[in-house]
Amino acid sequence: MSPDLAAIGQRLKRFRAERGLSLDRVAGLCGVSKAMLGQIERGESTPTVATLWKIASGLQAPLSRFLVGESGVVHRPTSPPRHRDASGMIVTPLFAFDPVLGFEMFAIELPQGCLSESSPHAPGVIEHVVMLEGEMELFVEGAWQTLVAGEVLRFAADQPHGYRNRGPAPAKVHDLIHYPFSA
Amino acid sequence: MSPDLAAIGQRLKRFRAERGLSLDRVAGLCGVSKAMLGQIERGESTPTVATLWKIASGLQAPLSRFLVGESGVVHRPTSPPRHRDASGMIVTPLFAFDPVLGFEMFAIELPQGCLSESSPHAPGVIEHVVMLEGEMELFVEGAWQTLVAGEVLRFAADQPHGYRNRGPAPAKVHDLIHYPFSA
DNA sequence: CCGCAATGTGCGTTATAACGCACACTCAAT
DNA sequence: ATTGAGTGTGCGTTATAACGCACATTGCGG
Numbered sequence: 161m162s163p164d165l166a167a168i169g170q171r172l173k174r175f176r177a178e179r180g181l182s183l184d185r186v187a188g189l190c191g192v193s194k195a196m197l198g199q200i201e202r203g204e205s206t207p208t209v210a211t212l213w214k215i216a217s218g219l220q221a222p223l224s225r226f227l228v229g230e231s232g233v234v235h236r237p238t239s240p241p242r243h244r245d246a247s248g249m250i251v252t253p254l255f256a257f258d259p260v261l262g263f264e265m266f267a268i269e270l271p272q273g274c275l276s277e278s279s280p281h282a283p284g285v286i287e288h289v290v291m292l293e294g295e296m297e298l299f300v301e302g303a304w305q306t307l308v309a310g311e312v313l314r315f316a317a318d319q320p321h322g323y324r325n326r327g328p329a330p331a332k333v334h335d336l337i338h339y340p341f342s343a
Numbered sequence: 344m345s346p347d348l349a350a351i352g353q354r355l356k357r358f359r360a361e362r363g364l365s366l367d368r369v370a371g372l373c374g375v376s377k378a379m380l381g382q383i384e385r386g387e388s389t390p391t392v393a394t395l396w397k398i399a400s401g402l403q404a405p406l407s408r409f410l411v412g413e414s415g416v417v418h419r420p421t422s423p424p425r426h427r428d429a430s431g432m433i434v435t436p437l438f439a440f441d442p443v444l445g446f447e448m449f450a451i452e453l454p455q456g457c458l459s460e461s462s463p464h465a466p467g468v469i470e471h472v473v474m475l476e477g478e479m480e481l482f483v484e485g486a487w488q489t490l491v492a493g494e495v496l497r498f499a500a501d502q503p504h505g506y507r508n509r510g511p512a513p514a515k516v517h518d519l520i521h522y523p524f525s526a
Numbered sequence: 527c528c529g530c531a532a533t534g535t536g537c538g539t540t541a542t543a544a545c546g547c548a549c550a551c552t553c554a555a556t
Numbered sequence: 557a558t559t560g561a562g563t564g565t566g567c568g569t570t571a572t573a574a575c576g577c578a579c580a581t582t583g584c585g586g
Contacts, residue, residue, distance in 0.1 A: 168392065182562070182563060182564085183563075183564065183565095184562075184563075184564090192544080192545095193544060193545050193546070194564085195544075195545070195546080195547090195564095195565080195566085195567095196543075196544050196545070198564065198565065199543085199544085199565095200543095202565090205542075205543060205544085206391050206392055206393045206542095206543085207391065207392060207543075207544090208389050208390065208391045208392070208543070208544090208572090208573075209351065209389055209390060209391070209392055209395055209410070210389045211543080211544075212392055221466065222466060222467045223410060224467045224469075225466065225467055227392070227406065254473055254495050255471060255495060255497065257400070257403060259396055259399035259400050259404065259405055259406040260405065260406050260407070261405065261469065261521055262404070262405030262406075262407065262408075262445075263446075265471070265473075265519075282362065282403065286444065288438060288448070290437055290448075290517065292475070312437050312438065314438065334473065334517065336448075336519070338444055338446075339403055339404055339405060365532075365533060365534085366533070366534065366535095367532080367533075367534090375574080375575095376574060376575050376576070377533095377534080377535095378534095378535080378536085378537095378574075378575070378576080378577090379573075379574050379575070381534060381535065382535095382573085382574090383573095384534095385535090388572075388573060388574085389572095389573085390573075390574090391542090391543075391573070391574090394573080394574075527586100528585105528586085529584105529585095529586085530583100530584090530585095530586105531582105531583095531584090531585105532581105532582085532583085532584100533580105533581080533582075533583095534579105534580090534581085534582095535578105535579085535580080535581095536577105536578090536579075536580095537576105537577090537578085537579095538575105538576095538577095538578105539574100539575080539576085539577105540573105540574085540575075540576100541572100541573080541574070541575085542571100542572085542573075542574090543570105543571080543572075543573075544569100544570085544571075544572090545568105545569080545570075545571090546567105546568095546569090546570100547566105547567090547568095547569105548565105548566090548567085548568105549564105549565085549566075549567095550563105550564090550565080550566095551562105551563075551564080551565095552562085552563070552564095553560105553561095553562090553563100554559105554560090554561090554562105555558105555559090555560090555561105556557105556558080556559075556560095
């Protein structure tokens with residue numbers, strides 16, 4: 161979950177290298193001292209948003225260019241915690257929450273007979289469920305809906321909702337939780 | 344173009360007010376002193392990316408919530424829905440692109456021997472691959488990486504990348520494509 | 527009216543982001 | 557060799573981000 165702040169320097173360095181710019185040149189373009197730019201690239205300093213903004217706008221690049229986390233690294237979520245809650249639901253994080261992207265993603269397995277009630281999330285939160293294996297019922301907006309493998313469902317999660325599996329086999333789903341820009 | 348930095352504080356203040364949180368409470372949630380939070384809200388200080396990250400992460404909110412307004416969320420990058428392309432890759436849309444959410448999601452199946460090269464997307468686009476069945480190799484940042492079922496990979500898609508399946512069985516993956524805000 | 531707990535702000539201190547400048551260190555061309 | 561322009565890094569100083577604590581204010585129950 162830790163944002164790997166050194167990576168923003170690496171991305172800046174790479175960005176600069178790709179278009180053959182010197183630190184001096186970049187300093188002139190964006191109004192940040194070349195010593196500072198050097199320190200940022202080496203991870204010896206984490207910039208303020210003000211200076212990062214000067215850098216991004218001076219280089220005419222989106223901010224996300226330097227902020228995005230864990231690019232190009234294969235992640236193996238099996239070793240990190242497969243968490244099991246009281247209802248027996250097994251939750252495995254696939255992509256941890258990233259403030260830049262605004263969502264997180266889990267793999268969820270519901271054993272037979274499992275029932276999991278979920279209290280409302282923050283306003284505007286939207287869940288996306290992708291059914292992978294088995295069969296599941298989802299309580300949303302006052303009604304139970306049945307999903308089978310291959311089906312998907314998007315729903316507002318800022319209200320009471322729940323999952324249950326009354327089928328004969330364990331159910332596997334992916335759950336993507338999106339946290340909104342505006343409430 | 345350059346949104347005033349004072350707006351960061353205003354958005355934070357509004358965010359906090361909307362869910363009735365005190366400075367003290369937020370300080371406990373995200374590990375930033377309440378004095379600092381107060382100064383940021385009043386525009387007396389512009390945070391470093393490290394602290395802004397702590398704030399956003401602690402509040403389970405995307406960074407863009409504090410960095411940009413809700414403006415400029417226009418993106419229509421999807422090609423017309425096709426099911427099977429030249430390489431034999433079978434693409435099934437799961438969630439269509441939504442400007443509010445900023446992403447779309449596909450289920451992709453690669454038959455044995457399938458090779459699909461992808462030209463760079465727009466700057467800042469990020470792909471998230473979740474391996475479901477079989478085995479796949481992904482070309483990213485100049486190298487091929489192997490993924491097996493259960494593994495995930497996040498990478499910057501604004502550069503050349505590609506998929507291939509040299510395994511004995513068809514490969515199934517989910518692909519989530521995230522389109523960033525443009526600065 | 528009186529605690530009293532909670533909230534936000536002011537203040538002194540520390541940590542560090544950011545600057546300007548000078549110091550190696552390359553390569554080219556003299 | 558020897559300049560010289562262009563590169564990145566180290567250093568001392570200044571500006572300010574960030575902290576911890578104490579203070580003033582509000583709101584509420586006794």
